[in-house]
Amino acid sequence: MDNDQGLGGRRRWQLAALLSAPMLWLGVAYLGALAVLLVSAFWTVNGFTGEVVREFSLQNFRTIATEEVYRNVTLRSVGVAVAVTVICVVLALPMAFYMAKVASPRTRGWLVIAILTPLWASYLVKAYAWRVLLANDGPLDSVIGTPGYGLVAVVIVLTYLWLPYMILPIYAGLERLPDSLLEASADLGARGGRTFRGVVLPILIPSIFAGSIFTFSLSLGDYITVQIVGGKSQLIGNLVYANVGAANNLPFAAAIACVPVIIMVVYLTAVRRSGALEEL
Known part of the structure; x- marks a missing residue:
């Protein structure tokens, strides 16, 4: 022993x-x-020489808090991330339920492969493919119409890109759901909607939160899709990119980048209490 x-x-x-x-x-x-990001966010740039002044200052955060344009961009970014997450949940629930509880084991395997396959394709290829689809006089415009480029297009493309990250956690949660619970609910006279609200949904809440961590955070920090199909719209990622590139203001870019980090820390703290992190 x-x-x-x-x-x-x-x-x-x-x-x-x-x-x-x-x-x-x-x-x-x-x-x-x-x-390093946090430390550099408290630096500033000399407006005359363009050199970084490595002295502690709250000027960058004061500008972000007082300038209306930055508040609007932050709210817009959070709104897009929430919209993408909600749509992903609505689409993922029936798809994951079919995969886990209705499809045969062989079909289930092929469906999982079909969900995972788009993740191997290039991000830019998928984004530019949607740019073609959403263009005026494009393939969709001639059939059902197109919203054109803007926030609606951004939500559509981001939903397509991150949907697999919502389906897989919900699918894993449904696989652990015993069929006996569904049968017992049916034997007690509960209909499908009542069974879903009273039995399935409470068990899936941690899985939904786990998937939302991916969809929400990835949408919150995305800037490439916005540049491709967003038209004149700007999100937080675009401001960071603009200040790193054209403006050459790294400290201010770091300060803006702290905004989604803070939002995600608050969100993860709330999600942690639900037990969703155990689903990752």
């Missing part, structure tokens, strides 16, 4: 040593980058 415990202890120590290097790299590369 002592030998088995000693062997188990050595294996755990070896596993910990093996994982220490990746965890160290994660701490240095990811958390270190966030620390």
